[in-house]
Amino acid sequence: MPEGHTLHRLAQSLDAAFAGRQPQVSSPQGRFVEGAALLDAQLVERSWAHGKLLFVDFAQGRTLYVHLGLIGKWFVLPVHPPGSEPPVTGAVRLRILHEQHVADLRGPMACQVLDEEAVDALVARQGPDPLQPVGEGNDPDAAYRKISRSGKTLAELLMDQTVLAGVGNIYRCEVLWRHRLHPLKPGRSLKRSSWQLMWDDLVALMPWGVRTGSIITLDDVLEDTAAAWKRGERPQVPREFAVYQRTGSPCLRCGSAVRHKVVAGRNLFWCGGCQRRT
The missing domain is CATH 3.20.190.10 (MutM-like, N-terminal)
Known part of the structure; x- marks a missing residue:
């Protein structure tokens, strides 16, 4: 999808x-x-x-x-x-x-x-959309209220369009990795500050998906793309991710193996080392 x-x-x-x-x-x-x-x-x-x-x-x-x-x-x-x-x-x-x-x-x-x-x-009925301006009808605090009251996993909640609109499997896996959050932790364990950092990250990353037609989640790819864009170029964005579809490969940050599990019918990927439950 x-x-x-x-x-x-x-x-x-x-x-x-x-x-x-x-x-x-x-x-x-x-x-x-x-x-x-x-x-x-x-x-x-x-x-x-x-x-x-x-x-x-x-x-x-x-x-x-x-x-x-x-x-x-x-x-x-x-x-x-x-x-x-x-x-x-x-x-x-x-x-x-x-x-x-x-x-x-x-x-x-x-x-x-x-x-x-x-x-x-x-x-x-939808959650807030990181690609829309924050306002009364697009409030990230409303999403956090739902997340913080839920026993469902972060992985499930981030894919629930009534909680957060527009985020799919790739952005879900990658943004959790970027913030060292274990995807199987319950939503009620998520700190308000961690949610704000994730929201701000999506607000920064997703517009580049609109501009280029490609999902960018790695900082070096983003830096190269932004520099090319500033020069007036339309770069070919490599399809490279930190954990998505990288089962068994070493984590780009800590070297631990990337893990995989099917959750709510969707493939989930995360690092077994730097995305700990605790």
Whole structure:
């Protein structure tokens, strides 16, 4: 399932392609015909994301809500030649088409037209998103209150979108490693100061995922990427992590073996040496 930075990046692409325009909206697959008809030729106001939820606001108070789930794919592509209609490939639930761009949605977990009240209720059920400004509706203290009252493991809580929105398995494993926290410790054992450091870290790291399309969690990779970006370059970011998918390999910090366990159906990775339970 895509992590939150992917949805924010996709929202930016949709915004650049369709905001301020009145695109054709259709359902080639036939499973979203009624919803598409409500949006067809309506003005697109903006696209945005909260955690793993994606929204496209149209005129008349209508919002397209999409959750990609595990297999959903949505790409914004240029139309060649401009003004033509590209052939449909595969089971396209939703197509947004304008002269210069096309966005075909395949295999989403959710694809609905909602009103403002329903959107607000959906977002209110989510935890705070590190990619959104902190405010009354996006409060990291609310996440800590849930974590500090829970006997569930930190590993489970960080993946619970009602606790913390947008964090997936890679960011979860890596941020726990960065702060030397054992993933199987109960949430109620987490200090307020440790939570704030983790939150601040995610706030710093995840925007680089939006910018580059790649998850960056190693300081040296981040430094190289930031330097290249400052020079006006768009670097190829290496897919390198401290613990994620490195079972049995030496920890980059202490040399102990990276461990693996399936928790709540997801693969979990951590260092057996410097991420201790005590």
